[in-house]
Amino acid sequence: xxxxxxxxxxxxxxxxxxxxxxxxxxxxxxxxxxxxxxxxxxxxxxxxxxxxxxxxxxxxxxxxxxxxxxxxxxxxxxxxxxxxxxxxxxxxxxxxxxxxxxxxxxxxxxxxxxxxxxxxxxxxxxxxxxx
Numbered sequence: 001x002x003x004x005x006x007x008x009x010x011x012x013x014x015x016x017x018x019x020x021x022x023x024x025x026x027x028x029x030x031x032x033x034x035x036x037x038x039x040x041x042x043x044x045x046x047x048x049x050x051x052x053x054x055x056x057x058x059x060x061x062x063x064x065x066x067x068x069x070x071x072x073x074x075x076x077x078x079x080x081x082x083x084x085x086x087x088x089x090x091x092x093x094x095x096x097x098x099x100x101x102x103x104x105x106x107x108x109x110x111x112x113x114x115x116x117x118x119x120x121x122x123x124x125x126x127x128x129x130x131x
Contacts, residue, residue, distance in 0.1 A: 030112065034085060040065070071100045 035042070046055055057063050070080035072092040079096040083089060087105040091098060098104055109119045123129065 030108075030117070032085075032108065 043055075043057060046057075066085065068076050068081040068084045069090075070076040070084075070093045071090040073080075076084075077093040080091050080093045083091045083096055083098070083105070086107040086109070087097070088108070089099050089105045092100045097107070109121075113119050
């Protein structure tokens with residue numbers, strides 16, 4: 001029984017070790033795009049309009065969704081949603097850049113700059129717009 005177990009485990013171990021030798025490609029850029037008012041319905045409509053040809057979402061290596069309701073309300077305001085999008089932390093409505101208990105949180109731009117990435121913000125509206 002022990003020999004059978006070892007015989008079965010050997011290929012699994014060899015397969016696991018071979019997967020560990022691949023080097024992950026280095027991340028060149030991170031593009032964090034916020035489509036104001038855009039959700040799954042709008043992204044799906046783009047696919048339908050393009051007759052299901054691959055879209056930018058399909059070509060992206062990673063695509064994510066984020067629920068941005070605030071910590072104290074199902075309907076978020078701009079401060080709470082902006083904090084959630086920029087930091088990954090939910091907070092209360094009318095609170096910017098802090099957790100609900102007042103602890104300051106760092107934005108993804110600040111974190112990227114700390115590890116040597118250049119950063120920037122591009123908008124198609126006034127920079128102080130709600131989103």
